[in-house]
Amino acid sequence: MALSVLDLFTVGIGPSSSHTVGPMRAAKRFAGGLKADGQLAGVVRVQAELFGSLGATGRGHGSDKAVVLGLQGLDPETVDTATADDQVAAAALDAQLMLDGTHRVDFNYGEDVVLHRRKSLPAHPNGMTFRALDHGGAVVRERTYYSVGGGFVVDDDAVGADRVVMDETVLPFPFSTADELLAICAREGMDISEVMLANEMVWNTEEELRGKLLHIWAVMQDCVSNGCAAEGILPGGLKVTRRAPGLLRTLEKPDNGDDPLRAMEWVNLFALAVNEENAAGGRIVTAPTNGAAGIVPAVLHYYMKFVPGANEDGVVRFLLTAAAIGILFKLNASISGAEVGCQGEVGSACSMAAGALCEVLGGTPVQAENAAEIGIEHNLGLTCDPVGGLVQIPCIERNAIASVKAINAARLALHGDGSQKVSLDKAIKTMRETGADMMSKYKETSRGGLAVNVIEC
Numbered sequence: 001m002a003l004s005v006l007d008l009f010t011v012g013i014g015p016s017s018s019h020t021v022g023p024m025r026a027a028k029r030f031a032g033g034l035k036a037d038g039q040l041a042g043v044v045r046v047q048a049e050l051f052g053s054l055g056a057t058g059r060g061h062g063s064d065k066a067v068v069l070g071l072q073g074l075d076p077e078t079v080d081t082a083t084a085d086d087q088v089a090a091a092a093l094d095a096q097l098m099l100d101g102t103h104r105v106d107f108n109y110g111e112d113v114v115l116h117r118r119k120s121l122p123a124h125p126n127g128m129t130f131r132a133l134d135h136g137g138a139v140v141r142e143r144t145y146y147s148v149g150g151g152f153v154v155d156d157d158a159v160g161a162d163r164v165v166m167d168e169t170v171l172p173f174p175f176s177t178a179d180e181l182l183a184i185c186a187r188e189g190m191d192i193s194e195v196m197l198a199n200e201m202v203w204n205t206e207e208e209l210r211g212k213l214l215h216i217w218a219v220m221q222d223c224v225s226n227g228c229a230a231e232g233i234l235p236g237g238l239k240v241t242r243r244a245p246g247l248l249r250t251l252e253k254p255d256n257g258d259d260p261l262r263a264m265e266w267v268n269l270f271a272l273a274v275n276e277e278n279a280a281g282g283r284i285v286t287a288p289t290n291g292a293a294g295i296v297p298a299v300l301h302y303y304m305k306f307v308p309g310a311n312e313d314g315v316v317r318f319l320l321t322a323a324a325i326g327i328l329f330k331l332n333a334s335i336s337g338a339e340v341g342c343q344g345e346v347g348s349a350c351s352m353a354a355g356a357l358c359e360v361l362g363g364t365p366v367q368a369e370n371a372a373e374i375g376i377e378h379n380l381g382l383t384c385d386p387v388g389g390l391v392q393i394p395c396i397e398r399n400a401i402a403s404v405k406a407i408n409a410a411r412l413a414l415h416g417d418g419s420q421k422v423s424l425d426k427a428i429k430t431m432r433e434t435g436a437d438m439m440s441k442y443k444e445t446s447r448g449g450l451a452v453n454v455i456e457c
Contacts (some may be wrong), residue, residue, distance in 0.1 A: 002046035002169040003330060004203060005196060005323035008288045009216045009296075010042050010151055012076035013084065014278035015391040017290040019054060019061030019444075020076070022147025027070025029153065030130040030143050030439055031100040039140050040065025040103045043132045046071055047112045051127040052120035053338035054147065060236060060389025062281060064113045067128070068092075073101030081283050095115070124148055125338035125443065149336030149344065150288045151387070156383055170198040178330050178424040181324060185365035193320040193354070193364050200320070213319050214312060219275070219285050220297040227273025228283060234279045236390040244273035263306050264347040264404055270298035271400040279392045288326045288335045290389050291342070291384075292349035294399035296322055299353040299406050303360060314360045322356035325372045328424065333432035337384035338444040342398065347379030347431060350402040351424075354409035360409060367419030373424040376411035380427070381434055385449025394450055 012021040025047065034040045048067045056067045058064055059406045065088045069079055071093070080087075091097040091110040099105050116272050122145040123125030132140040146154050151330050173188070173195050175181040184195050234240045247269045251262070259265065274294035278284045287296040326335070329348040334340045355372030363371065379402065387393040437444055441448030 002167040002171050002174070002199070002202075005200060005209075005320055005325045006203075007152075007202055007260070007281050008150065008214060008286075008323040008326040008330070009213075009285050009319060010077065011216070011219050012083050012151055012284055012286055012290065013066075013079055014281045014284045014290055016061040016063075017151040017286040017288075017293075018062045018147045018149050018338060019058060020066045021151035021286065021290065022126065022153050023050070023063045023075045024066040024070035024074070024079075025127055025151065026145035026147065026153045027067045027130065027146070028073060028075060030132075030141075031071050031073060033143065034132055034141055035100045035102075037141070037325060038102060039132070042134050043103065043104050043105055044135050044141055045101060045112070045133045047114070047131045047133070049114045049116060049131075050096070051116050051129075052127050052144040053444045054128055055116040055119065056113045056447070057386065057389030060386070060446070061391065063114060066129075067113055068097060068109075071100075072098050072309075074367045084281065084296040087191050121146075125440075126336065131381040139298065145286070149339065151286050169200060169202055173198055175191060176328075176334070178328055178372075178428075181328070182365055182369055190323075191317070191359055192324050192328050192368055193317040193359060196324045198318040199412060201266075210316055210351065213316050216285055217300070217312075217315050217317065218223045219283065220287075220300065223277050223284055224273045224281065224297060224301060227275075227277040228269070228450045230277070230280065231242055232338045234276060234392055235281070236392065238386060238390055238392055239387050240279070240392045240396075242276045244269055244276055247272065263302065266305060267298050267403050268400040270301040271295060271403045274298065275391075275396040275399045279390065279396060287322075288330070288352065289345045289347055291337055292399060294345065294396075295349040295403045295406060296353050296356075296401070298403035299357050302407060305356060307361065310360075311439055318360050319358040321359045321368060322352040325355045326423075329376075329428060329431075332428050334435060340431065341382055341438050341443050342384040343376070343379050344435060345384070345433050346398050347376045347382055349376035349399075350379055350406045350409070352408035353403065354413070357407060357410040361414060363410070363414050364418060367413045367416065369424050370415035370416060370418045370420050371410045373420060373422060373427050374412060375406050376424070376431060377422060378405065380431055381438075383438065383449050384444040385442055385451045386444065386446055387448045387451050387454045389451075393454065419433070
């Protein structure tokens with residue numbers, strides 16, 4: 001199985017990779033399948049049912065809206081985030097939608113998009129079923145998909161394998177564990193980013209990959225800029241005020257330069273800006289998920305702003321190293337909050353950012369692995385308990401805290417020789433087992449934790 005850095009970092013729409021991006025991709029795939037198989041013309045109605053965590057928190061995550069957009073052929077990477085809600089409202093008001101963007105069908109929003117708050121499908125907490133009907137009410141096509149974290153979508157066949165899209169591409173340096181990755185680095189005299197680059201070149205030239213990764217970085221920068229400029233209240237009913245613009249004004253005051261924790265304040269700003277944009281349904285980079293999308297950009301902004309000699313070559317190396325670590329979580333545990341709690345989202349992102357920063361600061365592969373281990377070890381057991389089913393409380397602040405933690409983990413690892421009692425592989429295994437032991441109410445259902453102990457409005 002082969003995973004790319006471009007699988008881990010994708011451009012999408014907020015507020016959730018598993019609950020917004022994934023359902024949109026699944027719906028688009030379903031509609032596209034109807035067209036590809038010549039079945040589109042006979043369809044007069046489509047229905048969607050969302051189960052498990054998708055059903056429990058789908059309204060707050062915009063899962064229902066995402067499904068409508070996907071059925072109309074829209075893609076999370078390119079959908080106009082400014083008009084997305086209006087497009088969904090128009091489909092509901094007109095009682096029709098353009099299936100795959102070309103074929104008009106009847107549509108009753110209240111009846112055709114059903115969120116089951118207490119029903120789940122057996123294979124994964126984020127399950128959804130799509131159904132296309134003909135004039136007589138007969139089923140033309142029915143498919144079940146699972147959004148398995150980070151925007152990845154699989155069907156019933158893939159779920160039986162290992163919940164990831166199978167790619168049998170032969171890589172020059174395949175690895176599935178941190179121990180294997182470190183062994184390659186030691187044998188070949190390569191950094192983690194160099195191993196990833198060699199593998200990535202089976203899909204893209206180095207120049208092509210560099211351009212794509214710098215585009216990812218540009219979207220991250222735009223997201224921070226947009227988050228710093230947007231004032232007001234976040235949507236959803238919790239009346240959460242955007243804090244990034246005010247924090248930016250404070251940091252830009254001339255008398256703030258002597259603050260010994262000034263860099264940390266900037267990191268907080270970067271993370272808050274990204275996650276406030278995500279909560280508002282803005283353009284976002286999954287890193288590796290939307291709920292944890294602020295950590296990698298915040299740490300990368302820290303690198304560019306505060307590390308002498310930082311440059312775009314370092315950005316590329318950072319993203320490659322972060323992706324290598326993210327792949328280990330994807331293969332051996334999960335990056336889905338609905339499956340293992342927030343340790344799989346914020347914990348994974350913290351680990352990715354820590355290891356990546358360690359490398360670009362001059363750390364060895366062993367030190368980078370150590371930093372990644374520190375990043376996840378101190379997020380083990382983190383629950384996913386969004387208040388009101390929204391990616392706002394505690395998600396936004398949690399990204400800021402984890403971003404600072406990632407920087408600390410990298411710096412701590414740089415002071416050591418890489419020797420440790422707990423390896424990254426053992427920490428990832430522990431995260432998977434902890435997630436399996438975690439009660440379902442703490443895994444993105446909004447039925448436990450802060451979600452039930454905080455008044456929503």
